[in-house]
Amino acid sequence: MSDQPQGNREELEKIAKERMEELPGETALGNRDPQAGGEGEPRDFEGNSDVPLPE
Structure with a gap:
């Protein structure tokens, strides 16, 4: 496992x-599942690389 302090692990979680x-949310075919929540279309979601992660 990792040697990170517990505080960093909790922050990452x-x-x-x-x-x-x-x-x-998406179906097995990759289509949007409106009952699963979330925003946008699964195929268009690229994530958020602007989120600062603890070091």
Whole structure:
């Protein structure tokens, strides 16, 4: 496993949960699933590289 301090791990988990909530739900064929939540179309989602990660 990683040698990161526990505080960084908790912060990374928080960031990951927030980003997962933004992801659009999709069906097995890759189409948007409106009941799954999220925003946008799955094929158009590129993520958010502007999120600062702890060092």
